[in-house]
Amino acid sequence: MPALIPTTFTGRITWLGLVPDRSQGLVAQAVNSMEVRFDGPAGETHGGLTRLSCSRVTAQYPKNTVIRNVRQLSVLDAGDLAAIAAAMGIERLNPGLVGASMVIEGIPDFSHIPPSSRLQAEGGATLVVDMENRPCTLPAKPIDAALPGKGRAFKPAAAGRRGVTAWVEREGTLTLGETVRLHVPDQPVWAHLDTARRG
16 A cells, blocks of 8 residues: 555646755856756755754754765745745745755645655656755845845745745656655554644
8 A cells, every 4th residue: 555645636746956065155156957866956056965963953953964965955836935925025035045956836735745745747857755844034135135124034035934844755857847746654643743733
């Protein structure tokens, strides 16, 4: 019995980008296609099979512990980006300014799709969703450079709309305009989740 269910929910890739050098900033450069390998997108500074732990996982590991890299890509929804821009009081937010790897449109409530879901492109390239991506302050600087005075507005505007992080399960090439299908785990929601979250 399959553990993952192909759904009728699909999205269309509307933007692809790569961050070539993190030391030079968060800004992603737009590309028309992206080769994704087991260690992440080719040419992406956030790639690699491992990464150093950060503030998101300090309850599990001391900072700078070498851990598996499940944050190879940052995937956002076009509708969420539009809502973030509106909340910031701007006409449009360039996904490159927030370090996006991919933007898709068409999957509702995209930032909250289940962890371990798959995003499978028509050509076969497949991403595994780790979890919702939490907004941080890092995009403030590049946003301010492009839109003076608007950087601080990003974090609150992006709450619940920041998309998901993902890693590559099947290698391939992603291209602009390609359709991506959502596959979800065949597993009920854990009955004790609310209790666990309360600690």
